Amino acid sequence: MAQRNMADVLMKAAREKAGRPPASSKEKEKEKEKKEKERKEENCITADGASENGAAKSELVTVDNFEAELLKNKMDFDPNKAAFWKKGEQVPFIFLARALDLISNTTKRLAITEIICNVFRTVIATTPEDLLAVVYLAANKIAPAHEGVELGIGDAAIIKTLAEAYGRKEDQIKSQLKAMGDLGLVAKASRSTQRLMFKPPPLTCVKVLETFRVIAKEAGNQSMDKKRGRMKGLLVAATDCEPLYVVRLLQSKLRIGLQEATVMVALAQAAVLSEQPRVPASKLPERLELAAQTMKSVYSILPVFDKIVPILLSEGIEKLSKLCTFTPGVPVGPMLAKPTKGVSEVLDKFQDLEFTCEYKYDGERAQIHYLEDGTVEIYSRNAERNTVKFPDIVAAVSRYKKPEVSSFVLDCEVVAYDPEKEKILPFQVLSTRARKGVILSDIKVKVCIFAFDLLYINGRNLLNEQLIVRREELYTSFTEVKGEFLFATATNTREVDEMQKFLDAAINDCCEGLIVKTLKTDATYEPAKRSNNWLKLKKDYMDSVGDSLDLVPVGGYLGRGKRTGVYGAFLLACYDEDSETYQSICKIGTGFSEVVLEERSASLRQHVLEKPPPYYRYGETLGVDVWFEPVEVWEVKAADLSISPVHKAANGLVDPVKGISLRFPRLLRLREDKTPEQATSAAQVAELYRAQKITHTARDGDSDED
Ligand SMILES: Nc1ncnc2c1ncn2[C@@H]1O[C@H](COP(=O)(O)OP(=O)(O)OP(=O)(O)O)[C@@H](O)[C@H]1O
Ligand SMILES: [Mg+2]
Ligand SMILES: [Mg+2]
Numbered sequence: 150m151a152q153r154n155m156a157d158v159l160m161k162a163a164r165e166k167a168g169r170p171p172a173s174s175k176e177k178e179k180e181k182e183k184k185e186k187e188r189k190e191e192n193c194i195t196a197d198g199a200s201e202n203g204a205a206k207s208e209l210v211t212v213d214n215f216e217a218e219l220l221k222n223k224m225d226f227d228p229n230k231a232a233f234w235k236k237g238e239q240v241p242f243i244f245l246a247r248a249l250d251l252i253s254n255t256t257k258r259l260a261i262t263e264i265i266c267n268v269f270r271t272v273i274a275t276t277p278e279d280l281l282a283v284v285y286l287a288a289n290k291i292a293p294a295h296e297g298v299e300l301g302i303g304d305a306a307i308i309k310t311l312a313e314a315y316g317r318k319e320d321q322i323k324s325q326l327k328a329m330g331d332l333g334l335v336a337k338a339s340r341s342t343q344r345l346m347f348k349p350p351p352l353t354c355v356k357v358l359e360t361f362r363v364i365a366k367e368a369g370n371q372s373m374d375k376k377r378g379r380m381k382g383l384l385v386a387a388t389d390c391e392p393l394y395v396v397r398l399l400q401s402k403l404r405i406g407l408q409e410a411t412v413m414v415a416l417a418q419a420a421v422l423s424e425q426p427r428v429p430a431s432k433l434p435e436r437l438e439l440a441a442q443t444m445k446s447v448y449s450i451l452p453v454f455d456k457i458v459p460i461l462l463s464e465g466i467e468k469l470s471k472l473c474t475f476t477p478g479v480p481v482g483p484m485l486a487k488p489t490k491g492v493s494e495v496l497d498k499f500q501d502l503e504f505t506c507e508y509k510y511d512g513e514r515a516q517i518h519y520l521e522d523g524t525v526e527i528y529s530r531n532a533e534r535n536t537v538k539f540p541d542i543v544a545a546v547s548r549y550k551k552p553e554v555s556s557f558v559l560d561c562e563v564v565a566y567d568p569e570k571e572k573i574l575p576f577q578v579l580s581t582r583a584r585k586g587v588i589l590s591d592i593k594v595k596v597c598i599f600a601f602d603l604l605y606i607n608g609r610n611l612l613n614e615q616l617i618v619r620r621e622e623l624y625t626s627f628t629e630v631k632g633e634f635l636f637a638t639a640t641n642t643r644e645v646d647e648m649q650k651f652l653d654a655a656i657n658d659c660c661e662g663l664i665v666k667t668l669k670t671d672a673t674y675e676p677a678k679r680s681n682n683w684l685k686l687k688k689d690y691m692d693s694v695g696d697s698l699d700l701v702p703v704g705g706y707l708g709r710g711k712r713t714g715v716y717g718a719f720l721l722a723c724y725d726e727d728s729e730t731y732q733s734i735c736k737i738g739t740g741f742s743e744v745v746l747e748e749r750s751a752s753l754r755q756h757v758l759e760k761p762p763p764y765y766r767y768g769e770t771l772g773v774d775v776w777f778e779p780v781e782v783w784e785v786k787a788a789d790l791s792i793s794p795v796h797k798a799a800n801g802l803v804d805p806v807k808g809i810s811l812r813f814p815r816l817l818r819l820r821e822d823k824t825p826e827q828a829t830s831a832a833q834v835a836e837l838y839r840a841q842k843i844t845h846t847a848r849d850g851d852s853d854e855d
Pocket of ligand 1: 483485486507508509510511512513514515530562601637664685697699
């Protein structure tokens with residue numbers, strides 16, 4: 150009975166998602182029967198697969214069974230009941246695919262975490278050696294981000310492969326894509342029309358990941374044909390909802406609201422819940438919380454599943470921090486700063502602490518790694534490998550270090566620079582440099598490195614040292630080279646007047662403002678954290694919002710008049726890390742040059758969705774014409790923030806029901822170094838709102854301009 154109900158719930162949810170009306174009871178019965186029949190067939194496939202491997206199943210576990218188990222809460226969940234394969238056998242891909250399907254039926258983060266945590270627990274209990282592959286697939290990755298290994302499969306290639314794999318015409322697939330709006334769904338629908346004479350063995354998680362990696366590495370002559378051949382192999386072997394997830398994983402977008410942060414938390418929790426002897430219930434909440442924190446901090450220092458997962462399995466979560474340490478060659482998440490609105494606020498926050506003020510350069514964050522063997526790697530703010538963009542730095546960096554330095558990790562800002570005039574050039578100049586395939590002799594835009602931190606030197610990890618120590622090491626390990634490599638200009642004054650003067654000097658020298666940092670206490674390097682110990686002070690923002698915001702265009706309004714053919718305005722959203730939703734914050738139509746508007750329109754047009762995804766929050770009255778996938782990040786400046794009944798940003802954080810909106814937003818630039826999930830968070834929006842320190846009651850109400 151319970152199983153039936155579960156199936157009903159899932160079906161209802163699936164219908165709602167697909168925007169279909171509820172079925173009549175007769176229709177319902179029919180559909181149930183059909184579904185039941187399909188499921189039985191799938192089960193047989195599973196059983197076939199098992200017997201092919203020589204391990205006949207004694208008991209056939211129905212698919213409903215394991216799904217119902219996966220939906221249980223962590224206290225009632227039994228990994229042995231969820232597993233329908235034998236201990237030590239490779240984890241079937243259908244297990245993960247069905248779990249992802251369950252996840253797609255809910256938008257609740259806790260429910261999602263629980264399902265994926267149950268998946269990990271099942272794998273740990275049966276086939277721990279497959280955990281790494283399952284984690285990679287759940288995180289929708291094939292390699293650590295910094296290695297830059299990408300599948301790079303476009304829709305056209307997938308369409309062609311689908312046609313080959315399922316004996317269909319490309320045109321058919323294209324028109325179906327138009328109707329369904331998602332190649333994954335098209336793949337799923339295509340499969341059911343095809344009956345195979347010889348069934349390939351069932352897919353396993355390990356096989357799928359391995360194939361993805363082979364596809365990514367395929368290079369050279371006819372590599373595209375080879376890639377398609379591999380994809381076809383996967384699709385032909387895929388059953389049930391597997392084609393859907395094979396395709397979405399290939400596209401690197403799962404679109405089910407399962408994000409990396411959730412995967413990390415779930416993995417940590419799964420480790421605790423798999424411990425033997427079991428953790429007593431009274432201690433569990435505390436242990437789970439601690440485990441999640443440990444995982445997050447370990448991942449910020451060593452974002453490499455291949456290192457984390459084996460240690461997690463063999464040593465447990467408690468030893469993870471000690472055994473997964475900072476390794477040159479692997480980027481740590483850069484430490485981030487909090488906005489402030491003036492010298493007095495800085496003094497307020499750093500009352501009894503010693504601090505230093507540094508120029509805030511407006512270029513591109515760079516973490517430069519220099520390994521013992523002389524290898525140089527440069528990582529972006531996003532911890533992505535950016536080395537190919539700066540061959541000039543790679544070639545020159547060994548000249549800046551003192552001879553006795555054999556390895557280092559340097560934190561710095563790379564800024565466009567005019568060496569003749571000895572002048573910093575605006576960010577816009579830097580952004581004209583190509584991102585890939587840069588050849589040393591072709592470089593026109595010269596850059597200067599402004600170094601402000603040292604995280605590692607000669608085999609010594611400095612992350613836990615105070616800034617004063619790190620900076621001393623920086624000054625003694627490197628030599629400044631005019632126009633190429635300079636230390637960030639700094640002063641240790643704490644006199645209001647002098648700070649103000651220093652700020653003015655920074656602006657005069659083409660900087661954005663200051664970054665003020667604690668020096669001797671509470672001054673360790675905090676990877677990937679927006680720390681209270683680094684405060685940014687931007688001149689521009691003293692009389693508007695304390696900082697710019699980085700927002701995601703989620704909707705568009707069709708342009709009229711002069712803007713016919715492009716979008717006339719956009720709906721922007723911030724990202725709420727807790728609920729993993731994008732929350733609308735304002736409409737924007739200002740700050741675009743014609744060229745920029747055309748570029749942005751053309752780019753977003755490729756990401757139009759049929760309907761807003763379940764993880765978008767917005768007021769119904771906003772009347773959006775088209776919805777976009779969350780793909781871009783725009784830096785936006787605004788006059789101030791106000792409470793809004795229409796927008797949903799930071800909803801519940803400042804006002805129980807209303808959200809926050811931006812007044813007079815202007816586009817500053819496209820942020821190519823941030824992913825949509827790194828957009829300004831709801832919590833940051835709430836913080837900026839509170840920092841305004843003005844009474845908003847007089848202004849409450851919808852404050853959209855445009
Ligand atoms: N002296 C400095 N110390 C630290 N960071 C500096 C310094 N000079 C320039 N920066 C740059 O300033 C950035 C922080 O401020 P900025 O407002 O540019 O942040 P952002 O990249 O917009 O990110 P967010 O708004 O999410 O903090 C750093 O990431 C770094 O790139
Ligand atoms: Mg910046
Ligand atoms: Mg910013």
